[in-house]
Amino acid sequence: MTLELFAHPFSSYCQKALIAFYENDIPFTYRMLEDPGVGEEFAALWPIKRFPILRDGERVVLETSVVIEYLAVHYPGPVRLIPEDADLALEVRMLDRFFDNYVMTPQGDIVFESLRPAEARDPYGADQARKMLETSYAWLDDLMKDRTWAVGETFTLADCAAAPSLFYADWTHRIPEQYVHLLAYRARLLQRPSFARAVDEARRFRHYFPLGAPDRD
Numbered sequence: 001m002t003l004e005l006f007a008h009p010f011s012s013y014c015q016k017a018l019i020a021f022y023e024n025d026i027p028f029t030y031r032m033l034e035d036p037g038v039g040e041e042f043a044a045l046w047p048i049k050r051f052p053i054l055r056d057g058e059r060v061v062l063e064t065s066v067v068i069e070y071l072a073v074h075y076p077g078p079v080r081l082i083p084e085d086a087d088l089a090l091e092v093r094m095l096d097r098f099f100d101n102y103v104m105t106p107q108g109d110i111v112f113e114s115l116r117p118a119e120a121r122d123p124y125g126a127d128q129a130r131k132m133l134e135t136s137y138a139w140l141d142d143l144m145k146d147r148t149w150a151v152g153e154t155f156t157l158a159d160c161a162a163a164p165s166l167f168y169a170d171w172t173h174r175i176p177e178q179y180v181h182l183l184a185y186r187a188r189l190l191q192r193p194s195f196a197r198a199v200d201e202a203r204r205f206r207h208y209f210p211l212g213a214p215d216r217d
Contacts, residue, residue, distance in 0.1 A: 002027065002028065002029050003026070003027070003028040003029065003054060003055070003056050003075070004028065004029045004031050004054070004055040004056075005017065005018075005021070005028050005029070005030055005031060005052055005053075005054055005067075006031045006033065006038065006041075006042045006045070006051055006052055006053045006054075006055070007030065007031070007032065007033065007051055007052035008032060008033045008034065008051060008205075009032070009198070009201045009202040009205060010202045010205035010206075010208055010209075011051060011052070012104055012107075012108075012164035012165060012167070012168050013050075013051065013052060013064045013104070013164070014051060014052045014064075015163065015164040015167075015195070015198040015199075015202065016064045016068070016160050016161055016163070016164050016165075017052045017054070017064050017067050017068060017160075018194075018197075018198045018201075019159075019160040019163060019164075019192075019194045019195050019198060020067070020068040020071050020072075020081055020157075020160055020194075021071070022193070022194035022197050022198065023077070023079040023081065023155070023160075023194045024071070024075070024076075024077025024078065024079050025077065026071060026075050026077065033051060045060050046060065046062060050062075052064060052067065053067075054067045054070065054071075056070075056074070064100075064161075065093075065096055065097075065100070065157065065161070068081060068082075068157050068160060069082060069157070072157075079155065080154075080156075081155070081156050081157045081160065082156065082157055083151070083154065083156065088151060088152075091151050091158075092150070092151050092156045092157050092158045093157070093158075095150045095151060095158035095161070095162075096157050096158045096160075096161045098136075099150075099158065099161035099162045099165045099166075100161055100165070102132060102135075102136045103133065103136050103140075103162075103165040103166060103169050104161070104164070104165040104168075104169075106128075106129035106130070106132040106133050106136075106169075107129075107133065107165065107168050107169040107172045107173070109125065109126065109129040110126055110129050110130065110133075110172050110173060110211075111168075111172060111209075111210060111211060113125065113126040113129075114210045114211055115210050130173050133169055133172075133173045134173075137175055137176065137179055137182055138179070140179075140182045140185075141178075141179035141180070141181045141182040142181075144181040144182055144184070144185045145181045147185075148188070149185075149188075150162055150185075155192065159189065159192075162185070162189060163189040163190075163192070163195040163198075164195075164198070166182075166185070166186045166189065167186070167189070167190070167195075167199070167217065170186060171209065171211065171213065171214055171217075172211060190217060199217065
């Protein structure tokens with residue numbers, strides 16, 4: 001039975017999952033949430049309504065990192081996104097959580113803050129999110145000074161997380177020019193064919209970005 005991915009191409013977490021599909025050319029049916037009836041089916045499968053979710057026959061897989069791990073277990077391909085070496089796999093999972101929690105999350109907090117009514121805004125929270133991004137940028141720049149990918153020379157789950165989080169974070173709170181290693185890493189991610197495809201598929205939705213999508217990338 002064909003895999004079904006309930007997703008939207010402009011979502012950072014959906015792009016994270018799409019990279020894994022594209023890296024290993026895994027066939028799937030794209031259940032785009034804008035299509036008629038898909039949103040209702042998605043909500044019935046997952047009342048929390050956080051996407052993407054994966055359906056494989058009767059099985060529904062939640063949370064992007066778990067979706068990618070599921071693909072690695074049940075639909076393996078030539079690109080091993082989870083290393084066989086146990087210690088390397090732990091580092092990959094650690095950095096996956098870093099990108100989700102300390103780049104993707106504060107970036108999203110700033111965006112969501114901009115969507116709130118003026119009377120419901122939280123300037124302190126938005127300021128804390130920006131400070132978190134600045135701390136993360138500094139740490140990542142040092143990490144990437146002698147690495148090609150997040151965990152050395154092999155593209156992994158951690159890079160699937162890094163690509164959309166750094167892509168949108170730089171739109172939201174620009175990465176300072178002095179962080180040359182981090183900016184070079186972001187550029188490499190954009191050149192990776194799997195992520196470049198995800199970015200291109202989302203171009204027509206850039207008007208959705210509430211802070212105004214920059215004329216680059």
